[in-house]
Amino acid sequence: MVRSLLFYVLLPVAILARVASCQQAEAVRSLLSEHCYRCHGPDVQESDLRLDKRERVLDGDIVVPGDPASSELVRRILTDDPDDRMPPAEAHNPLLDAEKKLIEQWVADGAPWAEHWAFLPVRKEALPSVSRPQWCRQPWDFFVLARLEKEGLTPSPQAPAAILLRRVTLDLLGLPPTQEAVRRFEADPSDAAYAAYVDRLLADPRYGEHRARFWLDVARYADTHGLHFDNYREIWPYRDWVVRAFNANLPYDRFIVEQLAGDLLDRPSVDQRIASGFNRLHVTTNEGGSIEEEVRFRNVLDRTNTMATAFMGLTAGCAVCHDHKFDPLTQEEYYGLFAFFEGMAGAALDGNMASPPPAMRAPTPAQRRERRRLEEAREMIEACAWKIVDALSYREPHLRASALSVAPTRRTWWNDAPPEDAELHGDGDTIWHFEPGPPGPERLGALRLARRAARDALAQDFFLTPKHGRRLEIGDRLEVWVYLDPDDPPQTIQLQFHGKTWEHRARWGAKPAHGAGAKGPGDVKEGPRPVAGRWTRLVLDPVNLGFRPGDTIDGVAFTQVGGRVFWDAPALLTHGPLGELERTSLRLWAMRAREDPRLPKEIRAILALPQEAWNAEQETALEAYYKRHVWGQARLPLAPLDERLAEIKAQIDRLEAEIPHTLVSEELAEPPATHVRLRGRYDRLGKQVTRSTPAFLPPFPKGARRDRLGLAQWLTDPGHPLTARVAVNRFWQELFGVGLVETSEDFGNQGALPSHPALLDALAARFVASGWNVKALIRSIVLSSTYRQSSVVRPELASRDPANRLLARGPRYRLDAETLRDQALLLGGLLSPHLGGAPVKPPQPEGLWKAVAYVGSNTMVFEADTDPEKRHRRSLYTFWKRTAPAPQLALLDAPSREECRVRRERTNTPLQALMLLNDPQFLEAARGLGDLTARQPGGTVENRALWLLRRALCSPPSDENVRDLANYVRRTLESFRRDEEAARRLLESAPPPLPASGVPVPERAAWMMAASIVLNLDPLLSKE
Incomplete structure (x- = not known):
């Protein structure tokens, strides 16, 4: 039942925006939610009174339909007795007199009850009748004009040409128009000229930049992690994807699907995987003392709450600890939504890394084009090279047996004294101390590097020779001799080698040494601690430590945890670079090359076999590779092509180094079980729940997968009551400064009622019917007479509608x-x-x-x-540092x-x-x-x-x-x-x-x- 016009005229301005043009029952429900549900709602029922359910409201004499005098609710809100008055004074949330009259009138009218408007299906509203249909340029104008006519108001005249052009250009591009555009429109301010100008704005690439700016607030996009170190996070390709999506007019339902579940689509494109970074934009940390499971819980909470707010306008986070106090969302239903995001891959702590996995390389469109051009050039040159190779005939030379067994050369870093021209470092007062130590093999000198450390203490000596690094070749090994004092053995020993970084470690023993906690090829546990009381030769394969042939080692660190240790004769065992014999003989080259990790996978597989086991096809493949890349006789005819290929490779390497990374979503193969967290505590597990959606909203689509992709399909189902309403309301907000629902973050019972409910539903229905066409929606709004009105505040509007909720003037x-x-x-x-x-x-x-x-x-x-x-x-x-945003923007x-x-x-x-x-x-x-x-x-x-x-x-x-x-x-x-x-x-x-x-x-x-x-x-x- 709609309240009479007289009542609305009598309402003060503050209440008029709440109730005008809304169903009376919905207005009363909003008041009860705001003032009463905290003590008499779904979560708490003091005095066994519950006001969010019709049957409980009409129970007894709480509300007697048609009889305010007999209704306890009316008596309590109208009484002057402070002991009986509701809400009580200590709640600090009193009802205004007009609000009390509204509730009293509602009871007198029979206490009609309706479900919350936002949870009901979107209605396809017919255009209302108006007395001035010629004013209406778009369907939306009929709804606005009908409301104004009910209020006894008239629309404002159209804004002057220059002001209107500036308004629409700012709204669509975020920039003012050019002087030439203003002059042309002033000369021809016709509807056709205005529509053509709007179309040009919608096609302008800057349109996507401006629309993206609003969305990045929703997506909580930033360039840093947000806590503790607040280090750089590389995810700006997501920001650029948003710009491209708006410029390409990606349908809004696809916009949702690709962000929530782009990685789960069938054969996802690069852009779809980039879009899935939406789920990774939350604040992260690597702060010492963080509890991993607690941080993981917070991360999933953020993803869940963001999804609910961004796409449904719900304050779902209120149900983390208990059932929602105002909306029909139970705690169990909240964790059903939570479960969709708990199955995402990735560590809880970010490691202070720019791109904590899962992440991907994300070349820009320009980089993709350049890489394609270079690859095509490389393929063309390689084709020419292979033609030359195919024309060359190879015959294996006869070599003496001695040529096939060359011992490696031992290049010792130091023996008896620190390396010459080295930078010596260490911890403690005494570093690089040499003494005779226990006797050892003859090849060791007279003195050893000796070090003693207290129990559980870490001790380290290391050197750097930046001017005299040693290049690693195929098959090289690293060697050092070590002696552990049997009376005071260490818990752990570690060797660390410096290339471009120190991230190349090998350790022996159970207790981690400093810097040895990371996993990966740069940290290898070689085995148990060597036997104490005798010299042990430690030999390492540099490839296992993360090195590759061609890398340089220019420093070594000797580390121990506790105990007394003697080190001696660290060396590089090398065969040197490929010599003339290897460039003459395929079989000699094969003996050396089998350990080269740079070779193609299929070539390494053949070389791993004994040479006598090669079949004809494998020998042909090896011979072709050898002639193309190693054989000395082919070098001269191939030199010009190889030189050009080297230039192209250098260009590709530079390009690859510039390609950014971006965080993406990935699903675990076996998602963990999800439990309700009792009182919202990460470590108090309650009932196990499955991936599910709230019962007060439409059911999950039949046949949809119970994952993020299915969740996105549920959100974008045309029958979902919230998704389209929330979207069109936010686009309206971007153009008018405030949405038809002012609380665009809350469409629940505590949110504001829509100023124009029928208009909101008409926009939402049209949006879905258009294929979720964002540009068409925005075009129709800015072409409307409502949007084109002058923003001058007429005297009658200043008193009746200062906030412009009736839309009687422009924004x-x-x-x-x-x-x-x-x-x-x-x-x-x-x-x-x-x-x-x-x-x-x-x-x-x-x-x-x-x-x-x-x-x-x-x-x-x-x-x-x-x-x-x-x-x-x-x-x-602009670089967005969460703990210190740019002050020009934050202010x-x-x-x-x-x-x-x-x-x-x-x-x-x-x-x-x-x-x-x-x-x-x-x-x-x-x-x-x-x-x-x-x-x-x-x-x-x-x-x-x-x-x-x-x-x-x-x-x-x-x-x-x-x-x-x-x-x-x-x-x-x-x-x-x-x-x-x-x-x-x-x-x-x-x-x-x-x-x-x-x-x-x-x-x-x-x-x-x-x-x-x-x-x-x-x-x-x-x-x-």
């Missing part, structure tokens, strides 16, 4: 942080048009990162980019992106004004805009002031504003002519270098000041 609000910065750079002629790529670091105050950083963090020190191309990129690409309400955020705050503080006037980038933009103005033809100060105002504001300025600005420039110019040094200091206050200009310094400075004033005018800082 007007302060621009977001990114748009303000990008707009300033564009007007100053500085904004880079480059799309995509690694994050950039425009200037910011010194010391901000260091103030929140831990020693050892790779984001401890901020170094601003000096390249103008990077410094002037769009704000979308203007950009979130930290530590969690999913679907709606930003919009504050107004003095600090914002100070930043806009004094931040180096805004000063740089003012200098650029001032230079453009000073170089304008026309001669007079007034003409240039007119040009400046028109360029910045789009609208024609008043004569008074032009005159005032021109007079200001004259006064400022006179001041700077008296103090040219002050003018120069002002120009140099923006980031260097100071661009050359033919304009005198005082004049440049005067116009820079004028431009700074214009960039801070209210019409420029706002969308009107």
